[in-house]
Each structure stands twice: as structure tokens, then as C-alpha cells.
Amino acid sequence: MKKKILLGIGVGLILTIVIVVVVVGFFLGDVVKAGMETVGPKVTQTMLTVKSVHVSILTGSVGINNFVLGNPQEYIAKATNCITVGKIAVSVAPASLLSDKIVIKNVEVRDAEIFFDGKLPLFTENNLKKIQDNVNAFVGTQAKPAGTNAPAPGTSKPAKKLQVDNFVISGAKVYFKGVPIPLPPIHLSNLGTGPDGITPLELVNDVLSEVASGTVKAVVGSLGSAGKAIGNEATKAVKSLGGLFGK
Numbered sequence: 001m002k003k004k005i006l007l008g009i010g011v012g013l014i015l016t017i018v019i020v021v022v023v024v025g026f027f028l029g030d031v032v033k034a035g036m037e038t039v040g041p042k043v044t045q046t047m048l049t050v051k052s053v054h055v056s057i058l059t060g061s062v063g064i065n066n067f068v069l070g071n072p073q074e075y076i077a078k079a080t081n082c083i084t085v086g087k088i089a090v091s092v093a094p095a096s097l098l099s100d101k102i103v104i105k106n107v108e109v110r111d112a113e114i115f116f117d118g119k120l121p122l123f124t125e126n127n128l129k130k131i132q133d134n135v136n137a138f139v140g141t142q143a144k145p146a147g148t149n150a151p152a153p154g155t156s157k158p159a160k161k162l163q164v165d166n167f168v169i170s171g172a173k174v175y176f177k178g179v180p181i182p183l184p185p186i187h188l189s190n191l192g193t194g195p196d197g198i199t200p201l202e203l204v205n206d207v208l209s210e211v212a213s214g215t216v217k218a219v220v221g222s223l224g225s226a227g228k229a230i231g232n233e234a235t236k237a238v239k240s241l242g243g244l245f246g247k
Contacts, residue, residue: 087109091107101162
């Protein structure tokens, strides 16, 4: 009888723990969504919204649906959005959530659309670079005073460090002057594998840098074949752009 009672209590505790984890994970998605939409615009200085976030603590998976990053103010007249993503799938090592460094095993960015706007002929000024500049400026405001271990002003404690084993962007399209251009897959790996890891802001900056570089290369490479659709101005820029990336 005692064994049955103890077994029943044990099963009840396990079920309770599972229910709590599931419920917490359900509401945690709303917390993550609110955090992204609150902190994101401060970092990028643009609109940032997501439709929904689903978190499973048991499996260490996070799904972000309909991510939208707005254009900087000086580019918003031509297009409200800079980047839209249908689905972002994140896989985390659950045990690492309790450590000083969170291990992200995989990030998959699917069905991204990038609305590129830049000044010809060399695109040295463009909307992606402007967002990256905004991120770098925000990083500067969060920097610690030299020679101290204190958190940056306005922060309660240092952000957790990250390790990202794989970050993949696939199936993305770049829209330049209304013309869709396929973006070759972008694959980042082994980010923050050292003991110090990387900060979330450093991860954002690394990803934006790769996206901006890949986007410009894709636009430059398409100008010759898509010149008629894009316009005479773009066609005239082909020669000056041709050697920019060793093409």
C-alpha cells in the first residue's frame, strides 16, 4: 500500500512539473515577444515587431513567427519595412539556460525578404548599413567604463553570453527597385565558442554584417542581367560596381 501511495505521489509530482514547465513555456513566449518589441527598437532605432513567439522549455526550441524590422527614418518613404521573416526556428541546449553562457545549437531563418535601398553607384550608404550603424552606436552606449567591472550605466547586470553553433539564412529574396533577387544562403558557425562567448548585440552585429554584405553582392551580381527591369541608372553603374567584390 505504501509503495502504491509513494508511486502515486511520484507520478503526481512528475505530472505537476511537466504541466508547470508547459504552462511557463506558453507564457514565456509572450515575455520573449514583449522583450523583443521593447528592446529591439532601442537597438536598431527602427520599428521591430513579431506576430508570435512559441517556447518549449522541455525541448529547448523557440519559434518566432512573422518577424518585421522596419526601415530607418531616412529610408522609410520608399518602403516601411527593411526585413521581414516568415519563420525563425531556434534550438537551445536546455541545460545551458541555467549557466552563464547559453548554447544555441541552431538558428534557421526561413523565407526572409529584404527590401534594399542604397545610393548608387557604390551603395556605400544603404538601409542595412544604417541599421548596423545604429546597433553599433547602441553597443557604444552599453560599454563598461574603462578599468572597471561594473555594469554599464542603466543596466542592472551584464547580459548573458551566447554560443551559436549554427546560424543559417536560406531561401531569402532581396528586392531592389521592385525586382526580386535570390540571396545565396548565409551560414555562420562556431560563434562564441571560446570561454567568453559573445553578447546578443555582437551576434546581431555579426548577422547584420553578413546580410548587408551578401545583399550588396547579390544586387551587384544581378545588375547586368536585370538592368532593363531595374532601370538605366542601375545599368550605367555596372562597370563601377563590377570590381567592388572581385567580380
